[in-house]
Amino acid sequence: MLGWNSxxxxxxxxxxxxxGALFFLSALVVFEVLAYxxxxxxxxxxxxxxxxxxxxxxxxxxxxxxxxxxxxLAGLRIxxxxxxxxxxxxxxxxxxxxxxxxxxxxxxxxxxxAWRRISKDSQSxxxxxxxxxxxxxxxxxxxxxxxxxxxxxxxxxxALRGARWEAFEPQAIANMHQVLVTLKTNSPLETGVTVASxxxxxxxxxxxxxxxxxxxxxxxxxxxxxxFQQFTSTVFIFVGHRPxxxxxxxxxxxxxxxxxxxxxxx
Numbered sequence: 001m002l003g004w005n006s007x008x009x010x011x012x013x014x015x016x017x018x019x020g021a022l023f024f025l026s027a028l029v030v031f032e033v034l035a036y037x038x039x040x041x042x043x044x045x046x047x048x049x050x051x052x053x054x055x056x057x058x059x060x061x062x063x064x065x066x067x068x069x070x071x072x073l074a075g076l077r078i079x080x081x082x083x084x085x086x087x088x089x090x091x092x093x094x095x096x097x098x099x100x101x102x103x104x105x106x107x108x109x110x111x112x113x114a115w116r117r118i119s120k121d122s123q124s125x126x127x128x129x130x131x132x133x134x135x136x137x138x139x140x141x142x143x144x145x146x147x148x149x150x151x152x153x154x155x156x157x158x159a160l161r162g163a164r165w166e167a168f169e170p171q172a173i174a175n176m177h178q179v180l181v182t183l184k185t186n187s188p189l190e191t192g193v194t195v196a197s198x199x200x201x202x203x204x205x206x207x208x209x210x211x212x213x214x215x216x217x218x219x220x221x222x223x224x225x226x227x228f229q230q231f232t233s234t235v236f237i238f239v240g241h242r243p244x245x246x247x248x249x250x251x252x253x254x255x256x257x258x259x260x261x262x263x264x265x266x
Contacts, residue, residue, distance in 0.1 A: 007073040014070050017063035024056035111250035115148045116219060116242055118155035126213045127162030134164035136206040137232060142239040143190070144172035153239040156193075160210075170239070191243040192220035200233040207235045218251035 031049035035042045118126070130136075138160050142149040153170035160167035193214055197207035204227070211223040220243045228236065246254060 007077055010066055010070045010073055014063055014066035017059045017066060021056045021059040024052040028052040111246045116152040116247050118159055122217055123159040123162055126159040129213055130163035130209055133206045136165045136202060137234045138165050138167040138237060139234060140170040140237045141173040142170055143241060144174055146241060148242050149239045156237060190240045192222060192240055194222045194224050194238040196224040196226055196228060196236040198228045198230045198234055203233040203235055210235060218248045
């Protein structure tokens with residue numbers, strides 16, 4: 001049949017047949033009215049009316065399979081469009097995930113290279129937790145020519161001053177390697193922060209509290225078991241090179257993910 005496999009053609013033929021049938025049915029009504037007037041052409045009008053009816057019926061009969069075919073092709077077209085939309089959605093989801101993965105990889109790299117910093121809010125939190133040990137003296141040292149360690153040492157000093165500690169200006173120590181070898185036992189040499197005290201009880205309490213605060217913020221911090229022999233109550237903070245991997249807030253986020261996954265699986 002004409003255009004049987006084309007939805008557009010089937011719709012066009014079906015519409016033409018339906019319109020034609022409607023036209024001849026209208027003509028039937030007109031000729032029936034004319035025949036009703038009992039004129040000398042009455043018989044002719046009746047025959048023309050019957051012919052119009054026959055043509056209308058014929059066109060309706062021919063239009064029926066086209067109507068069925070129109071429904072079939074329309075259903076196939078809808079299914080095809082839905083399948084195409086589904087494929088487009090899957091591709092969009094794939095591209096979105098790829099972009100997210102690339103963004104996460106970039107953020108991860110930035111986090112692994114970012115300098116250790118203590119935000120103003122975190123400095124205030126440290127100060128609130130250590131203010132009960134006010135007047136505690138603190139000496140802060142860092143590796144020479146290490147700008148990142150110097151910057152982090154300055155953040156620590158600022159937080160301690162907020163707690164009203166007597167924190168001296170951070171100083172570079174040329175023999176930091178030997179100092180850390182002496183103080184550390186089971187941690188990587190020259191990385192992270194090492195906190196030490198004297199034998200004074202207040203010094204040990206201050207060192208323990210500071211090491212805890214830095215660890216809570218996600219910074220690798222070691223409390224040295226070694227106690228200096230000074231008679232003053234002083235806390236010694238040695239800022240080594242930045243450890244490999246993430247530090248601070250980025251490290252805390254990484255620690256939260258496994259915990260959340262474990263909780264959700266239970």
